[in-house]
Structure formats: C-alpha cells, structure tokens
Amino acid sequence: MYRKDIPLEERLILALDVPSVDEARSWVRSLDGIVRFYKVGLQLFLAGHFSFVDELVESGKKVFLDLKLFDIPNTVAKAMEQINLHGVTFTTVHAESAILKAAVEAAPKVGILAVTVLTSMDQEDLKAIGAGASLEDIVIARASLAARAGCFGVVASGKEAHAIRRTLGDSLVIVTPGVRPASSSDRGDQKRVVTPEEAVKNGADYIVVGRPVLRARDPLGMVEKIMEELKQSLD
Numbered sequence: 080m081y082r083k084d085i086p087l088e089e090r091l092i093l094a095l096d097v098p099s100v101d102e103a104r105s106w107v108r109s110l111d112g113i114v115r116f117y118k119v120g121l122q123l124f125l126a127g128h129f130s131f132v133d134e135l136v137e138s139g140k141k142v143f144l145d146l147k148l149f150d151i152p153n154t155v156a157k158a159m160e161q162i163n164l165h166g167v168t169f170t171t172v173h174a175e176s177a178i179l180k181a182a183v184e185a186a187p188k189v190g191i192l193a194v195t196v197l198t199s200m201d202q203e204d205l206k207a208i209g210a211g212a213s214l215e216d217i218v219i220a221r222a223s224l225a226a227r228a229g230c231f232g233v234v235a236s237g238k239e240a241h242a243i244r245r246t247l248g249d250s251l252v253i254v255t256p257g258v259r260p261a262s263s264s265d266r267g268d269q270k271r272v273v274t275p276e277e278a279v280k281n282g283a284d285y286i287v288v289g290r291p292v293l294r295a296r297d298p299l300g301m302v303e304k305i306m307e308e309l310k311q312s313l314d
C-alpha cells in the first residue's frame with residue numbers, strides 16, 4: 080500500500096530532462112501551481128549545476144536530484160556531503176550495502192533512494208551482465224539492502240512495487256519511473272513500464288514522468304490527465 084500522507088500535487092515528479100536552464104525554467108513556469116516536485120537528472124545538472132537546484136528549492140519546489148551515484152563509499156560520502164547542503168528532498172545512489180550506508184550517514188538532510196534495477200532493463204539485460212537471479216529477486220535483495228542501510232526509499236519499477244510492499248511493508252518510500260499513461264504508445268528506451276494507475280495500485284508513492292509530458296502535443300493536458308488518473312487510483 081502506498082503512503083497516505085503525501086499530497087496529490089507532490090506524487091507526480093516531473094523529470095526535467097532538458098538541455099538548458101532556460102528550458103527547465105520555462106517548464107516550471109508553465110506548470111506553476113500544478114506540479115510541485117521536479118527531478119533534476121544528469122543532463123540538466125551538468126547544465127545548471129547547484130545554482131539551478133538552489134533556484135528551484137528557493138522558489139518552493141521540491142527537488143529530486145537524480146545523480147545515481149556509484150563509487151567507493153568514501154567518494155560517495157564526499158559527494159553526498161555536497162548534496163546535503165542544498166535542500167534537495169531526494170537523491171539516488173546505486174544499491175550496494177556499504178555505499179548506501181556511507182550515503183545515509185553523510186547526508187542526514189536528504190532522502191536517500193536506492194536504485195534497484197533500472198526500468199530500462201529486463202531479465203535478458205541482467206543475464207547479459209552475469210546476473211543469474213530473477214529480476215524480481217534482485218529488486219527485492221536491493222530494496223532489503225536499502226532498508227537495512229537506513230535509506231528513505233527506493234527507485235523501482237511499478238512491476239516490482241507490489242513485491243517490495245509484500246516483503247518489506249511500507250518502511251520504504253517507492254518512487255517509480257518508467258510510467259506511461261494508457262494512451263501513450265511510445266515507451267522509448269523503457270522496458271518495464273506501468274500506467275500511473277498500475278503504479279499506485281502496486282504500491283508506488285511517487286511516479287516520475289519525463290517524455291510523455293515533455294513531448295506531448297498538449298503538455299498541460301497530459302499533466303492534468305496523469306494527475307486525474309493518480310487521484311482516481313488513490314483511495
């Protein structure tokens with residue numbers, strides 16, 4: 080079951096996957112009063128650095144800084160100390176026990192999310208890198224590491240959200256990318272996709288959406304449609 084204490088307007092996290100700060104600002108302006116939570120990923124962070132993150136935070140937006148850190152624990156801890164200074168709500172680290180523990184300890188003001196298995200990967204991709212276990216078992220193993228390390232939550236596909244809830248209850252927040260509204264036929268590079276409704280029904284607390292909005296003919300209409308679908312899916 081998803082968490083009930085999150086306002087509807089914060090459950091949709093818009094991925095600002097755009098090349099410039101100007102373009103990002105224009106999206107935020109056009110969605111003022113509708114979307115409150117924005118994801119800054121590698122592309123935009125490399126364009127706007129922390130000054131754009133600070134600008135979003137100072138304007139009252141919530142920020143998910145999605146850098147998916149993966150390095151030795153000491154290096155991750157030093158990076159997390161920097162992130163901890165900027166008022167971001169969530170940031171991401173790949174799920175390995177010592178790395179997660181180092182991140183949690185170094186950034187007490189940030190909700191650390193462990194990346195389980197990228198939504199662009201399927202069982203075949205895992206096999207190709209030598210992972211023999213089932214995709215679901217790997218997601219559960221990594222989510223369990225996240226819980227033990229004291230993470231705030233995980234990034235997981237809606238396909239595995241239910242299994243995470245079944246195994247770990249509601250101790251972790253689940254943030255779900257790879258979301259495609261039922262009307263959208265373009266998955267792009269995503270292999271494990273769910274609709275907003277499926278994400279919520281399976282136990283996701285937040286959904287992350289990028290291209291379905293950024294590339295929509297009517298982006299505002301698309302956001303409203305997703306919000307409505309979320310609203311209808313919540314009890």
Ligand SMILES: O=c1ccn([C@@H]2O[C@H](COP(=O)(O)O)[C@@H](O)[C@H]2O)c(=O)[nH]1
Nearest residue numbers: 094120196197198256257287288289290
């Ligand atoms: O497993 C993951 C982890 C992160 N992402 C990020 O979410 C958005 C999804 O964008 P769409 O355009 O809606 O596909 C993107 O920024 C990814 O970096 C993910 O997709 N899967």
